[in-house]
Amino acid sequence: MRLFLTGIGVVLLLAGCGGVKNFGSSLKYDIMAEYYLEQQTYTQGASSFRRILDEDPGNAKAHYYYGRMVLAEKQYGEALSHLQQAALGRPESGDCLFWLGVAYGKNNNPAKERASYIRVLQLDPNHVGALVYLGHNLLKAGEHEKSLARYQQALDLNPHHAQALYNRAFILRKLGRSPEERIAWLLYLDSYPAGKFANLAADRLNTLENYSYRNHNLGGRVVTLTDVGFVPFKDELLDYTRESLDIVGTILSEMRQGTLQIEVYQKNDNKLAKKRALALRSYLCKKFPQLGAARRIEVSWFDVPESRVVLKKRLTIDESVRFVVTGADEKRYIKAEKNKKT
Template identity: 40%
Template sequence: MKQKSIMLALAASLLLSGCNMASISNSLKSQHYMATGDYQQGVKTFAKSVRETPDNASGHYYLGRFLLAQHKYDQALPHLKTAARLNPDEDYYFWQGLAYGQLGDNANEKKSYILALKLDSDHSQSRLYLGHLKLKENQYKEALQLYDSVLKQYPSNPSALYNRGLTLQFLAKNVDEKNAWLKYLDLYPAGYLANRAADHLNSLGDFSYRNYYLGKRTVTLKEIRYSSRSSNQLSSTSYPSLKLIGAILVNRPEEILQVVVYENGNPSLARKRANSIKTHLLDRFSEIEEHQIQVSWFQGPEKLKIGKKTFKIQSSVRFFGTGKA
């Protein structure tokens, strides 16, 4: 009896909140098709739903979503517009805006996000994409405010973090920009955007992260550090970077890793540090052959040219792959 009462209460709450069984059914179906990636079946299912109940907003909405997933933007837009007309909803307006954006209609894209935010001022997706539009329109202060508002809700949102760094770059706020790239890379150290973020960071003279060409791809690695300025004992903060290098060497036994260490005025320390990296990798990856790691060292600073600037890094480690020995 208690379970039945709970079910009846749930049904009543759904009715009071404006839900209906058709919308609930559509939501469950859409979740299944999205999860399985069966967008074609999603289109078929909701096209049938729209034919049978043309005044059901959720049917149009999900049909539009699946058409968007198939990159059929011109077909998706009418259904998303119909969904928003039948039942003004922040999500409906957001996806309508996304369709407009894919079709190059930035004016109506912006209007759609604004309509969504009028219904729900905390709609983070609309704030995020409105921020992208402001950035595209060179309205950097407005873009920064929108990205900050998204990050207040979702501090690890990758798109807001990355584009916030770009926005600060355009605003010439170098210190804030540097911190933005560091925050992004601390959370998302891999992938194409990590490569770009590291490049932006390095252009500011910060080499906490750098890109290296290893195993036929560019990887972003955190700076190799030691327990003290005069020590060759690796800091534990360097282990994740070295673990990734080790995995690449294991997967590509033909790869030869070059480890180059610079210590301005101290070639002995440079040699010890280079060998400590080699020893660390060999100790932790039994599959790596000793000949796969070659070390060298220099007593001067590393000179790195980025754009029109040349940086001198007093103490650094550089990696690169050279293929077969």
């Protein structure tokens, strides 16, 4: 990777000096654009391709990449103008027509947006981006069955496409196809178990009375975790549960203050609920001894079902585990999380 980036740097340097004559303009532009897009330095990329267009106003590929850069900068009108010129010069380029469609969408022209994606698929029926964005276009228009079909086509080609996975489940919910919706949310969460869309997916899954994934409030942060599983009739943890517990312990360890409350619900069996609660605390204290030493883990157990409201629906769960962090400095933790991302 280091050598590759160094190579890109050399290409960019030579391009800036106008020294790449025998390298091949098309390849040079591709490498330049890939670098700017990967680094998300769109303003710098736009400036580079703007200089190329100043010298060669009819360069279709420069129009294409300049359009991509300003589109990323949310200059939608400017992007559309240049992507239109690129499409005129490269009418058989599926990627060019795809991004032209995206620009039409950003400029509130859904009819031309759709026509662009359809043209892409005539050229390349397996263009995943066009399938997904045509699905978006149809979804916005309320054409749910057609949208669903396009997302499914995309998933047949790329089973882990995040937007297609999520929107497939969303449409199935709209259509009232609960058995399929349940599976669709599970498939999304299996691939993308973290983030705000995972939070929404888990809630929607729970309203279908499936608790394979649950949301937990850990000191100002909603975390989606797989369910906590035990060997039937025992307090022995199932292996897959350890990953969720490790996530909980790690998050709590990163907080300067706050106490983890573990609540175990076991309908009509207080003894088993207590054993399981103690087993969870024992695991976390062994894995994160500093938490145990500071007495930052408390447990409680109940011989009644857990009752909670999710998306305005009252849920009753006979056997469950709930994690909550109390007494945390939520503002400080959220700020620390934001600093990590930047």
